[in-house]
Amino acid sequence: MAKGTQGSERRGFEKNLTNYGDRGFSTFLRKAFIKGAGFTDDALDRPIIGIASTGSAYNPCHGNAPQLLDAIRRGVLLAGGLPMDFPTISIHESFSFPTSMFLRNLMSMDTEEMIRAQPMDAVVLIGGCDKTVPAQLMGAASAGVPAIQLVTGSMLTGSHRGSRVGACTDCRRYWASYRAEEIDEAEIGDVNNQLVASVGTCSVMGTASTMACLTEALGMMVSGGAAPPAVTADRMRVAERTGSMAVQLARTGLTPDRIMTRQAFENALRVLLAIGGSTNGIIHLTAIAGRMGYSIDLKRVDAFSRETPVLIDLKPSGQYYMEDFHKAGGVPALLRELRPLLHLDAMTVSGRTLEQELDDAPASFDQAVIRPFARPIYPQGGIAVLQGNLAPGFAIIKQSAASGHLMEHEGRAVVFENAQDMAERIDRDDLDVDADDILVLKNIGPTGAPGMPEAGYLPIPKKLARQGVKDMVRISDGRMSGTAGGTIVLHVTPEASIGGTLAVVQTGDRIRLSVKERSIQLLVDESEIQTRLQAMRIARPDAERGYKKLYLNAVLQADRGVDFDFLMPTADKGAIPAERPKTDPDSSQQAGSPE
Numbered sequence: 211m212a213k214g215t216q217g218s219e220r221r222g223f224e225k226n227l228t229n230y231g232d233r234g235f236s237t238f239l240r241k242a243f244i245k246g247a248g249f250t251d252d253a254l255d256r257p258i259i260g261i262a263s264t265g266s267a268y269n270p271c272h273g274n275a276p277q278l279l280d281a282i283r284r285g286v287l288l289a290g291g292l293p294m295d296f297p298t299i300s301i302h303e304s305f306s307f308p309t310s311m312f313l314r315n316l317m318s319m320d321t322e323e324m325i326r327a328q329p330m331d332a333v334v335l336i337g338g339c340d341k342t343v344p345a346q347l348m349g350a351a352s353a354g355v356p357a358i359q360l361v362t363g364s365m366l367t368g369s370h371r372g373s374r375v376g377a378c379t380d381c382r383r384y385w386a387s388y389r390a391e392e393i394d395e396a397e398i399g400d401v402n403n404q405l406v407a408s409v410g411t412c413s414v415m416g417t418a419s420t421m422a423c424l425t426e427a428l429g430m431m432v433s434g435g436a437a438p439p440a441v442t443a444d445r446m447r448v449a450e451r452t453g454s455m456a457v458q459l460a461r462t463g464l465t466p467d468r469i470m471t472r473q474a475f476e477n478a479l480r481v482l483l484a485i486g487g488s489t490n491g492i493i494h495l496t497a498i499a500g501r502m503g504y505s506i507d508l509k510r511v512d513a514f515s516r517e518t519p520v521l522i523d524l525k526p527s528g529q530y531y532m533e534d535f536h537k538a539g540g541v542p543a544l545l546r547e548l549r550p551l552l553h554l555d556a557m558t559v560s561g562r563t564l565e566q567e568l569d570d571a572p573a574s575f576d577q578a579v580i581r582p583f584a585r586p587i588y589p590q591g592g593i594a595v596l597q598g599n600l601a602p603g604f605a606i607i608k609q610s611a612a613s614g615h616l617m618e619h620e621g622r623a624v625v626f627e628n629a630q631d632m633a634e635r636i637d638r639d640d641l642d643v644d645a646d647d648i649l650v651l652k653n654i655g656p657t658g659a660p661g662m663p664e665a666g667y668l669p670i671p672k673k674l675a676r677q678g679v680k681d682m683v684r685i686s687d688g689r690m691s692g693t694a695g696g697t698i699v700l701h702v703t704p705e706a707s708i709g710g711t712l713a714v715v716q717t718g719d720r721i722r723l724s725v726k727e728r729s730i731q732l733l734v735d736e737s738e739i740q741t742r743l744q745a746m747r748i749a750r751p752d753a754e755r756g757y758k759k760l761y762l763n764a765v766l767q768a769d770r771g772v773d774f775d776f777l778m779p780t781a782d783k784g785a786i787p788a789e790r791p792k793t794d795p796d797s798s799q800q801a802g803s804p805e
């Protein structure tokens with residue numbers, strides 16, 4: 211039996227021993243059991259690479275997990291390590307009741323505790339669908355073991371009657387047409403067969419694609435690892451490289467805290483803004499940063515947004531799909547365009563700096579998907595941060611996917627008290643609503659629904675949809691899918707169910723949205739707002755037992771990433787971005803006008 215080192219330097223199977231009060235016996239017993247699976251002492255003396263495997267019949271976004279696992283194992287073995295895969299919770303957007311967000315923190319706890327409980331020198335995290343990658347990075351950040359992220363990759367696009375389609379921007383587009391009675395039952399059935407053309411994550415710049423790009427920008431993924439589609443040879447090669455790099459990580463002991471630094475998070479924020487990324491990205495990035503002891507200063511993020519143009523022409527902000535982004539060069543090609551705004555000395559999982567990785571990435575070439583910095587598709591970042599008496603904490607809007615004519619808008623509120631109320635009334639012909647009104651949905655925040663569902667993309671009332679209305683200002687304390695677009699104000703903080711101003715908005719009140727001024731105002735006297743709040747006597751929601759009780763008692767607001775309070779570290783490393791955003795005033799590169 212190989213002799214292990216002592217204390218925190220213990221490696222491989224001598225790490226994290228079950229406590230029987232006798233270390234020698236614990237090691238002896240562990241090796242006896244694992245040898246029952248046919249392992250030799252030679253195998254057990256190698257660097258041990260855990261692989262968090264999230265394949266599940268309930269998660270088609272991870273449908274290639276078995277092939278990825280094979281490729282990771284190959285990479286680990288080629289580099290001289292021993293792969294040990296293990297299961298964790300897997301979450302798919304459409305198969306998670308009440309919402310996937312309700313379960314994200316549970317998955318992060320599962321991931322953290324399994325990394326910590328089992329012996330491994332490094333871990334590969336196989337994620338993909340929206341909540342899985344943030345959950346895994348949150349868990350890995352807290353566990354403190356060398357870790358590397360692999361994503362399953364995007365699905366292919368399909369074709370419906372000659373039009374290219376992909377989940378899920380086109381899911382919403384076709385469903386809106388069906389609601390407006392522009393297409394019939396047969397056609398909506400036909401398109402349902404084409405929207406998801408293969409396994410893999412949504413094919414647009416939704417939350418899964420956003421988190422993949424942010425992870426590469428954070429340095430927690432092999433260079434070029436975000437964009438290859440799920441069913442391609444490139445994706446399998448990324449998996450093999452990931453396995454090999456995990457062995458290198460095990461040998462060097464490069465832990466997540468040395469990669470996910472302030473500089474890395476600032477790089478990730480730049481990328482979030484430049485890709486027209488999902489609004490969920492800001493919540494997840496806040497949660498991951500929170501696990502490292504950082505808070506995200508949204509006012510400073512907004513300053514970033516004003517100087518970071520959207521360069522990626524992908525749906526829902528643009529026209530292309532993830533497979534096009536991959537063919538155009540993926541994240542390395544984007545990072546080259548963003549170079550003046552980035553911390554190029556940030557460390558990555560390879561043990562090399564971002565600059566070294568970019569220098570060695572395949573050469574960029576002329577293409578239509580990743581725009582030059584001076585010729586953006588939108589002159590500012592995809593996300594704008596709003597504040598005002600309706601959102602004293604903050605709210606956000608995905609300005610790159612909003613309607614220009616509604617970004618400065620005052621209108622009458624039409625209020626729905628909760629998601630059920632909305633479902634019952636929104637399509638009624640007697641609903642008193644017109645196209646200039648502002649739809650308000652309460653009680654879909656972190657504790658409200660609970661689980662902060664993606665119901666913030668309120669449907670256009672059927673009677674207006676039939677008249678051809680495509681967009682209205684919509685406001686809620688919930689989230690929306692990264693694949694959705696429209697003039698939609700989200701994440702209103704504090705949420706209605708804990709007594710935010712949103713709770714007292716009444717139908718007929720007037721609301722003013724000004725994206726230019728970054729303002730969202732309820733045009734009601736402050737004294738009247740306070741009178742209404744006192745009359746409501748709102749108490750924080752609770753549950754009788756189980757995970758729901760834990761969730762409701764511990765969940766934080768959107769500006770804290772909707773994480774649990776007891777998972778926060780004690781160390782406070784300060785706010786991100788740093789007070790002075792990194793800009794190069796002498797740079798000749800300035801964002802130009804969108805085309």
Ligand code: FES
Pocket residue numbers: 271302303304338339340410411412416418
């Ligand atoms: Fe899994 Fe969209 S549903 S990524």
